[in-house]
Amino acid sequence: MIRTVTTTPYGDQKPGTSGLRKKVPVFQQKNYAENFIQSIFDALEGFAGQTLVIGGDGRFYNREVIQIAIKMAAANGFGRVLVGRGGILSTPAASNVIRKYEAFGGIVLSASHNPGGPTEDFGIKYNIGNGGPAPEKVTDAIYARSQVIDTYKISDVADVNLDAEGTQDIDGMTVTVIDPVSDYATLMESLFDFDAIRKLIAGGFRVVFDAMSAVTGPYAKEIIEKRLGAPKGSVMNFIPLPDFGGHHPDPNLVHARALYETMMAPDAPDFGAASDGDGDRNLVIGRGIFITPSDSLAMLAANAHLAPGYAKGLAGIARSMPTSGAADRVAEKLGIGLYETPTGWKFFGNLLDEGMATICGEESAGTGSNHVREKDGLWAVLLWLNILAVRKESALDIAAKHWATYGRNYYSRHDYEEVDSDAANGLVAALRDQLSTLPGKSFGALKVATADDFSYHDPVDHSVSKNQGIRILFEGGSRVVFRLSGTGTSGATLRVYIERFEPDPTRHDIDTQEALADLILVADEIAGIKTRTGRTEPSVIT
Ligand code: VG1
Ligand code: CO
Numbered sequence: 097m098i099r100t101v102t103t104t105p106y107g108d109q110k111p112g113t114s115g116l117r118k119k120v121p122v123f124q125q126k127n128y129a130e131n132f133i134q135s136i137f138d139a140l141e142g143f144a145g146q147t148l149v150i151g152g153d154g155r156f157y158n159r160e161v162i163q164i165a166i167k168m169a170a171a172n173g174f175g176r177v178l179v180g181r182g183g184i185l186s187t188p189a190a191s192n193v194i195r196k197y198e199a200f201g202g203i204v205l206s207a208s209h210n211p212g213g214p215t216e217d218f219g220i221k222y223n224i225g226n227g228g229p230a231p232e233k234v235t236d237a238i239y240a241r242s243q244v245i246d247t248y249k250i251s252d253v254a255d256v257n258l259d260a261e262g263t264q265d266i267d268g269m270t271v272t273v274i275d276p277v278s279d280y281a282t283l284m285e286s287l288f289d290f291d292a293i294r295k296l297i298a299g300g301f302r303v304v305f306d307a308m309s310a311v312t313g314p315y316a317k318e319i320i321e322k323r324l325g326a327p328k329g330s331v332m333n334f335i336p337l338p339d340f341g342g343h344h345p346d347p348n349l350v351h352a353r354a355l356y357e358t359m360m361a362p363d364a365p366d367f368g369a370a371s372d373g374d375g376d377r378n379l380v381i382g383r384g385i386f387i388t389p390s391d392s393l394a395m396l397a398a399n400a401h402l403a404p405g406y407a408k409g410l411a412g413i414a415r416s417m418p419t420s421g422a423a424d425r426v427a428e429k430l431g432i433g434l435y436e437t438p439t440g441w442k443f444f445g446n447l448l449d450e451g452m453a454t455i456c457g458e459e460s461a462g463t464g465s466n467h468v469r470e471k472d473g474l475w476a477v478l479l480w481l482n483i484l485a486v487r488k489e490s491a492l493d494i495a496a497k498h499w500a501t502y503g504r505n506y507y508s509r510h511d512y513e514e515v516d517s518d519a520a521n522g523l524v525a526a527l528r529d530q531l532s533t534l535p536g537k538s539f540g541a542l543k544v545a546t547a548d549d550f551s552y553h554d555p556v557d558h559s560v561s562k563n564q565g566i567r568i569l570f571e572g573g574s575r576v577v578f579r580l581s582g583t584g585t586s587g588a589t590l591r592v593y594i595e596r597f598e599p600d601p602t603r604h605d606i607d608t609q610e611a612l613a614d615l616i617l618v619a620d621e622i623a624g625i626k627t628r629t630g631r632t633e634p635s636v637i638t
Contacts, residue, residue: 097251097253097267098154098170098171098249098250098251098252098267099171099249099250099251099252100247100248100249101127101130101247101248101249101250102246102247103127103130103131103134103245103246103247103248104127104246105131105243105244105245105246106125106128106131106242107243108122108134109131109135109238109239109242109243109306110239110242111221111230111235111238111239112582112583113440113581113582113583114187114208114221114229114440114441114442114582114583115204115206115219115220115221115222115229116132116219116220116221116551117207117208117210117217117218117219117583117584117585118217118218118219118285118585119215119216119217119218119315119586120156120157120213120214120215120216120217120218121214121215121439123157123161123218124157125246129161129164129220130164130168130244130248130250131242131245131248132218132220132238132279133164133168133203133534134168134172134245134247134248134249135182135238135239135241135242135245136203136220136238137168137169137172137218138241138245138258139234139237139238139240139352140200140201140242142174142200143172143173143174143200143201143422144174144175145173145175145198146175146176146200147174147175147176147177147178147197147198147199147200148169148174148176148177148178148199148200148201148202148203149177149178149179149185149190149193149194149197149199149201149202149203149223149360150162150165150166150169150177150178150179150180150183150185150202150203150205151179151180151183151184151185151186151189151190151193151202151204151205151276152180152183152184152185152204152205152206152374152540153184153186153187153205153206153207153208153212153310153311153336153373153374153375154182154183154310154311154336154337154338154341155205155206155207155212155213155216155217155218155338155339155340156205156212156213156214156216156218156338156425157218158183158205158338159183159258160171161218162179162183162205162258163255163256164250165203165205166179166256166266166271167251167252167253167266167271168249168250168251169187169386170248170253170266170268170269170271171178171249171267172249172250174200174269175269175270176269176270176272177269177270177271177272178193178197178199178272178274179196179256179258179271179272179273179274179429180273180274180276181258181260181274181275181276182258182259182276183205183258183554184276184311184314184336185204185276185311185366186276186280186311186312186374186375186376186473186474187204187208187316187374187375187376187470187471187539188375188376188464188468188470188471188472188473188474188475189204189277189279189280189315189375189556190202190204190223190227190470191223191227191228191275191468191469191470192227192279192280192283192467192468193274193279194223194226194227194558195226195227195468195469196279196283197268198225199225200220200225200456201222201223201224201225201230201523202223202227202542203220203221203222203223204222204223204374205218205219205220205221205563206219206221206311206373206374206540207219207583207585208345208372208374208376208377208582208583209344209345209346209347209351209372209373209377210344210346210373210585211339211340211342211343211344211345212338212339212340212345212373213338213339213342216339217585219487222234222238223469223470224445226445226448226449226469227439227468227469227470228444228445228448228468228469228470229441229442229445229469229470230442231442231445231446231557231559232442232559232561233294233363233474233559234269235370238494245357246340246624251267251269251430252468253266255564255616256271256273257273259273260273261273261274261275274316276314277314277315277318280315280316281315281323282318282470283372283424283467284474284475284478285323286405287403287404287405287406287467287475287478287479287585288403288404288405288478288481288482289403289404289481289482289485289486290324292482292485292486293324293478293481293485294323294325294481295485296481296484297324297326298325298410301366301367301484302330302366302367303320303365303366303367303368303369303481304330304331304332304355304358304359304365304367304368304369305320305330305331305332305368305369305371305477306332306333306347306352306354306355306368306369306370306371307331307332307333307334307336307370307371308318308333308343308345308346308347308351308352308371308372308373309333309335309336309337309340309341309343309345309372310333310336310337310340310345310369310371310372310373310374310375311336311373311375312371312375312473312474313331313333313334313335313336314334314336315375315474316331316334316371316474317331317334319474319478320477324481330555333378333601335585340373343492345372345373346372346373346377347371347372347377347378347461347473348379348636348638349379349386349637349638350636350638352370352379354425355368355370355379355381355637356368356381356386358436359381359382359383359384359386360384363367364383364384365383366382366383366484366490366491367380367381367383367480367481367484367491368380368381368382369381369473369476369477369480371473371474371477372419372461372473375472375473375474376441376462376464376471376472376473377461377462377469377471377473378392378461378463378472378473378474378476378477379461380392380476380477380480381488381491382489382490382491382492382494382495383491383492384492385491385492385495387491387495388420388459388507388508388608389419389457389458389460389461389462389463390415390419390420390422390423390457390459390481391420391422391460391495391498391505391507392457392463392476393413393415393419393422393455393456393457393463394420394422394423394425394426394498394502394505395483395494395495395498396455396457396463396476396479396483397410397413397423397426397427397430397455397491398426398429398430398455398498398502399483399487399494400455400465400479400483402482402483402486402487403464403479403482403483403486406441406455406465409430409432409509410430410432410454410455411432411433411451411452411453411454412427412432412434412435412447412452412453412454413432413433413434413435413453413455413456413457413459414426414434414435414436414437414444414447414448414452414453414455414456415434415435415436415437415456415457415458416436416437416438416439416440416443416457416458416460417436417437417438417439417550417552417564417565417567418439418458418459418509418565418577418579418591418593419457419458419459420459420505420507420595421505421573421595421597422502422504422505423457423504426501426502429502433452433453434575435447435452435453435555435609436552437458437552438550438552438561438564439458439564439565439579439582440566440582441456441458441462441464441469441470441471441561442505443552443554444456444464444469445469445543446554446555446556446557447555447556448465448466448469449469450544450556451466451554452555452556453466454466456471456637457471457613458471459507459509459593460509461638463475463476464476477502496604499601499604500601500604502530503597503598503599504597504598504604505595505596505597505598506595506596506597506598506606506608506611506612506638507593507594507595507596507608507612508594508608508609508612508638509591509592509593509594509637509638510591510592510594510616510619510634510636510637511581511589511590511591511592511634511635511637512589512590512592512625512629512631512634512635512637513584513587513631513635513636514584514586514587514588514589515587515588515589515590515630515631516587516588516629517587519588519628519629519630520580520587520588520589520590520629521580521588522628523578523590523623523624523625523628523629524566524578524579524580526623526624526628527566527578527622527623528549528566531547531548531549531566532549534547534568534622535547535579538629539618539621539622540614540618541614542570542571542574542614542615543570543571543617544568544569544570544571545569545570546567547566547567547568547569548563548566548567548568549562549563549564549565549566549567549575550563550564550566550567551563551564552564564579565577565578565579566578566579568622570615572597573596573597573598574595574597574615575593575594575595576592576593576594576595576615576618576619576622576628577592577593577595578590578591578592578593578619578623579593581592590625590629592619592623592625592634594612594615594616594619595612595615596611596612596615598611609637
């Protein structure tokens with residue numbers, strides 16, 4: 097039986113960089129999740145009788161919202177729901193399922209790398225039929241609807257059994273519980289030379305993967321241990337836990353410190369990797385070398401043709417604006433297009449759909465390709481393994497040769513988390529005020545060439561996205577970028593991105609923070625970070 101429930105709007109349901117993210121208690125407010133899900137459906141047209149994919153990263157409150165979403169999909173007239181067993185689907189796996197089964201779209205429940213638990217973070221994101229995050233036009237419509245919503249529709253039925261694969265019927269809609277892993281594993285096998293990687297591993301190459309008690313555990317177990325033959329134990333923390341074991345499932349040098357230490361030890365394995373809460377980010381560390389995500393994008397693009405799925409070469413490379421220019425040099429050498437988009441995977445969708453870009457990446461540990469429409473953590477790890485298997489060189493050697501060929505983009509991001517929102521907004525406003533007067537000014541040896549607030553003109557649908565980050569570019573190619581996070585759930589997070597290009601191979605082994613020291617000081621001088629936020633140092637340096 098379908099019930100129409102009266103409700104009142106919540107003022108704060110504006111999706112950010114990647115969907116709506118809030119603390120669990122916010123989502124637990126009466127009708128909060130229902131309002132947002134109904135707003136999604138109300139913003140869409142033409143889904144009657146169509147398929148909706150539903151899945152999440154398994155965090156606290158995942159199962160409850162999955163039940164709500166299924167019952168609301170039935171009440172709103174979808175014909176079929178595909179849901180991952182246990183309510184699990186990694187973000188890239190959800191994207192694949194949407195594409196493979198030609199679904200109308202999907203609802204992905206995740207707050208990604210943010211911690212989980214009763215007082216931690218939760219999130220809801222809508223993906224469109226190409227498998228990618230809804231573009232701004234759609235998220236704007238969802239938000240607008242959420243501000244006036246007065247009813248939602250839900251089926252009054254018992255909970256669906258999420259733990260048994262198979263098909264059930266609710267109010268005329270079919271619900272099929274699917275294996276969350278197999279379609280994804282099949283896709284990976286179609287892209288990479290599993291035989292070559294198997295041989296590499298059988299020959300004694302040691303790989304470790306830290307699933308961080310998050311969603312990639314079952315995927316990595318199946319692919320890395322079962323299909324590629326890595327010894328049991330190669331995949332660590334492989335059981336998805338609702339609170340990620342109390343950790344941040346954020347694959348960076350702070351939260352995956354243990355993996356980093358392991359990879360820097362004298363008896364380190366050959367290759368280490370980790371993924372985040374929802375499986376779309378990756379951390380890649382070779383023995384004795386951390387590869388920054390920006391460098392990883394460039395190195396993967398330069399070598400992708402060594403994997404069967406990319407043997408024909410790349411059509412183009414896309415990167416988010418704050419991501420380093422390392423990939424630009426690869427695109428230039430390959431003679432292919434390089435596209436610079438705002439932060440957030442949703443901006444890559446059109447470029448991938450149009451065949452303009454094949455590989456995309458963000459400095460925040462996201463890399464992916466046209467195989468799905470999300471960034472994909474395990475995909476990046478497998479592409480690295482495929483390249484290592486073909487080149488038969490260490491990651492360290494591959495990186496050193498890459499820098500010798502293209503030059504090195506020293507790069508770091510400094511995050512100031514949970515700063516006062518007014519202070520953060522004031523800082524950005526003050527930067528904007530300086531944009532016209534900065535060019536030509538000198539700070540020590542650094543002279544500002546240009547300064548602007550990044551605006552993106554989508555070459556496919558011609559939409560314009562303004563205010564996507566303040567860029568200060570110096571003569572010689574160094575730059576600092578400032579923007580506020582759109583994924584945080586308390587206060588504001590200021591991100592400062594710092595980059596310097598070094599063509600000289602004799603200067604490619606400097607410590608990154610040291611190589612960027614003068615720019616870090618100038619960033620503070622221009623933005624007044626310390627005085628405005630009251631912070632003496634960043635909360636996280638990646
Ligand atoms: C961050 C990253 C961005 C990424 C987004 C979603 O956004 O900077 O590159 O696309 O998270 O990734 P922001 O607005 O906080 O800087 V995930 O893995 O959290 O879905
Ligand atoms: Co993520």
